[in-house]
Amino acid sequence: MVAADDLRACMRSFPTGVALLTTGEGESAMGLTINSVVSVSLSPPTLLISVHRHARITGRLVPGTEFAVSFLSADQADLTWQFASADRPVGEAAVLAMGGANGANGVPVPAGALSVLECMVERTVPVGDHILVIGLVVSAEPGPADYLPQVFHYGGLTTVLSAAHPTPCPVR
Numbered sequence: 001m002v003a004a005d006d007l008r009a010c011m012r013s014f015p016t017g018v019a020l021l022t023t024g025e026g027e028s029a030m031g032l033t034i035n036s037v038v039s040v041s042l043s044p045p046t047l048l049i050s051v052h053r054h055a056r057i058t059g060r061l062v063p064g065t066e067f068a069v070s071f072l073s074a075d076q077a078d079l080t081w082q083f084a085s086a087d088r089p090v091g092e093a094a095v096l097a098m099g100g101a102n103g104a105n106g107v108p109v110p111a112g113a114l115s116v117l118e119c120m121v122e123r124t125v126p127v128g129d130h131i132l133v134i135g136l137v138v139s140a141e142p143g144p145a146d147y148l149p150q151v152f153h154y155g156g157l158t159t160v161l162s163a164a165h166p167t168p169c170p171v172r
Contacts, residue, residue: 016036017037020069021057023107030056030090031057032088033084046122046134056090066105067118068116068119069119073148077150114144115142119136122135
């Protein structure tokens with residue numbers, strides 16, 4: 001069996017995007033920085049996220065609950081670290097920390113995000129020390145293409161050279 005520290009060390013070399021998971025409204029608002037996000041299906045539009053089993057937000061992610069996944073831009077590092085900390089804000093303080101914006105379904109979303117996907121929890125699947133949350137996408141708001149994405153790599157934040165002119169991937 002591979003040691004957790006060895007797996008963590010290997011995974012640190014794999015750059016991932018950074019997102020803010022949010023749910024609730026007003027005093028019940030919560031957010032958590034995540035980087036495990038997968039587009040599972042285009043028909044129906046479905047997203048998968050992974051959240052630690054003991055995260056405070058996990059108990060809120062039950063079937064029928066609305067949540068949002070907002071992809072963060074390179075200039076939102078403060079927001080990333082704030083919602084990754086154990087003392088991250090909740091309730092109205094969380095909404096204010098994100099800039100006071102709400103998505104189409106009332107879930108708080110950070111102002112200035114690259115894109116926002118609002119979902120409804122379809123089901124959850126426990127796997128090891130995490131819960132996989134499968135959500136049906138009910139709203140998709142792409143942001144400006146010229147914003148640079150935030151990238152998590154080797155325990156720190158970086159970005160890519162240019163989001164405006166990426167090399168296209170051939171469709172097969």
